[in-house]
Amino acid sequence: MSYLEKDVREIITKAVIGKGEKVSTSKHVIKPAHRPDNILGCWIINHVYHAKQRKVDAVDVNGEFDINVWYAFNDSTKTEVVTEHISYQDPVELSVTDKHTLNKEADVYAKMLKQPHSVECKISEGDGTIRAEVEKSYLVEVIGDTKVSVKVDPGSIDDEHFHWYNQKDE
Secondary structure, three states: OOOOHHHEEEEEEEEEEEEEEEEEEEEEEEOOOOOEEEEEEEEEEEEEEEEEEEEOOEEEEEEEEEEEEEEEEOOOOEEEEEEEEEEEEEEEEOOEEOOOEOOOOOEEEEEEEEEEEEEEEEEOOOOOOEEEEEEEEEEEEEEEEEEEEEEOOHHHOOHHHHHHHOOOOO
């Protein structure tokens, strides 16, 4: 069953026109002031980030955080915390995109699904550096103008009102 063009309305609205998700893992080498004997703790703090559309089907998430590693040294008689500042840029491919976007300007949002956290932190035996592996996960959405077509049921509007609404100035 087809419908007539007069029974269709086009609505311009803001909608999610792109969406993507990514789990990112990165490895970092930290050089402490003393040769570590044991790792006592590793945590991530001061995380900030923002997203920017790179191209039609990709978004870059840029951010930074600090890795704090608490370690023992001097035959485990002393402890110290070493901090390493990390900056990152992660490209996120959009798995869903709307090809009916009306303009190139769009708002980009990123939401952390899993904040950066240490999945592994160990001492490198050869040079005494600390190797930290950090994982994070985010969702990005691109919101922009798009056009939606809807079918109008002319039977739901009385003929007199419908005629008045569609009158053209002569």
